[in-house]
Amino acid sequence: MARQERAERTRELVVRAAAARFDTTGFAATSLSDIVETAKVSKGALYFHFESKEKLAEAVATQSGAGWRDVLRAARAPGGPVLQALIDMTHDVAQRIHHDVVFRAGLRLCDERWPGEDRFPSPYPSWKRALTLLLARSERRGELLPGLDVRQTARMLTATTAGIETLSRKDRGWLTTPVVAAAWETLLPALVPAERVAAFRPCGRVPLVPRQPTAPDRELRAGGHHRARPATLG
Template sequence: MAKQERAQKTREGLLRSAATQFDRDGYNGASLARISEAAQISMGALTFHFSTKADLADAVEEAGRAMVLDAVERIGARHPPSLGLAMELTLELTRLLQEQEVVRAAARLTRERPGRPEWSSAWLPELRRILNRLDKEGGLPATAPPDLMTALASCLVDGMDAALRRSGASPVARVDAVGELTRLWRLVLAGLRQDGDLAGLP
């Protein structure tokens, strides 16, 4: 194995181990020693790649953010904007939170480390864009302005993040957040349909 390939494999192993630790224990609860031990990589190798815990946390945040941005770009490229598209974005974000430790860790780290960009900054602007354009095209009822719908969608995603954290780290015990969010959206849609027959509703 080439030296560069070994270094990349070591870095990836450290990021996986760190994501697990940060997701479970938070920034303050995680330690470089435990991350090194779990990854079965020496402290010397760890500090060669990441000199401090903050550097390692930065890398985990960046990896989680990149995964989210990829999903946002993929979904946002679809046309035309609709409430169904906004729903799809929130469901994909929730799926990432449910299935990807690095995304959950990134979301937690941005809450626990002052001065870091909020996790929602990776996806909230696109959600707002979709809903604003939908509103301009008459796809939202007057009782559901885009700012209110953006706040609702953000609260739903944050609520699923909290539900996943409460249910614990075990995939078996973890709540089906995607299924739960789908049911919540059905309730929202049922209420919106009472306000009018709008083409923007899925």
């Protein structure tokens, strides 16, 4: 069991190291040697888990996609106004982009292309469908302005999310709670009746706690300060 746990931790360490490199330099400019150096593992340990850089990128994209599905599942949970759940969901996405390098790298990989292949589909079409469904449910509950075009609103919110995410690649300040809340303070009067605006919390219902570093994250950070002995296969 100890060997299996060590192997799983090594694999996660390699995935997060790859994500860190993809996030900063992109897929094409990242080599397996770069990832080995960042993870502080042996090449044998990397190849034990991944046969190529492409397989590593697939692992990053898959894990990032799982994070998006977690966000959408949380939004389906009952409790309170539907539009407030949507607001909370946008804060959740911003926090994940800000603090989770794998989630963030998965988004960058969506922009990477190879001749004749579109390997990593963007999550934004699914995001737009989820926003459309939530807004339609909010409309049925009478939360929105009469006659509001739900589909167009979902398109606008998707564009806002994608725009903030793109801007955050140069400046993480775009992902902070005050910035996301300010966007909602601007949007809410255009979405709900004036007498209902005060019923919603642009900053989200529950203050989000940044994701705590995992053991692989701590090892990656430590590796930046000293040369650790490379991990072996297991």
